[in-house]
Amino acid sequence: QQQVKQSPQSLIVQKGGISIINCAYENTAFDYFPWYQQFPGKGPALLIAIRPDVSEKKEGRFTISFNKSAKQFSLHIMDSQPGDSATYFCAASKGSTLTFGKGTMLLVSP
């Protein structure tokens, strides 16, 4: 049973474009939704996170949009740069453990 479904698996965006990655969850008890960024050969690093009491959170070029009724949340990367090329994981938690999506490999072309 996959509790967090992430799409697309891979994404190619031109430099300056908007990258959008979507996630859907099943467990309504989840109360924390982070996004992690992973570069090759490195461990994932927390990028941005949101709690369900707000519908949007923005940090620089990164924005999380959250739709509680639809049980969906998404990551938007504005003005995408080649340095943003990485694998992105959404996750959800209730308590101390995180359930991750399967990841999206983003390539930003110069």
Place this chain on the structure above:
Amino acid sequence: GAGVSQSPSNKVTEKGKDVELRCDPISGHTALYWYRQSLGQGLEFLIYFQGNSAPDKSGLPSDRFSAERTGGSVSTLTIQRTQQEDSAVYLCASSLDVDTQYFGPGTRLTVL
């Protein structure tokens, strides 16, 4: 300060052998997590420690997998009688609060 460190960075072993993977968390972090990352499969939760106790070990895939944590610090993940399907990157993370987990660089395990 130093981040989470893991050793070895790479491990190649033969099917049937036992392996031990080590994780040194960030000093002072009470929570420690082990994950397995296989190609195209995301991060699979294995086990969670709070201090030296493991309140959630629901992700361990079989009884060949075990983990311990001593002194509220270093943790070791042991895989007995390794199988080819155990080949993956094993990631460790630590945290001080429930929100932010800090990951190590992982150990790439290859079972021949």
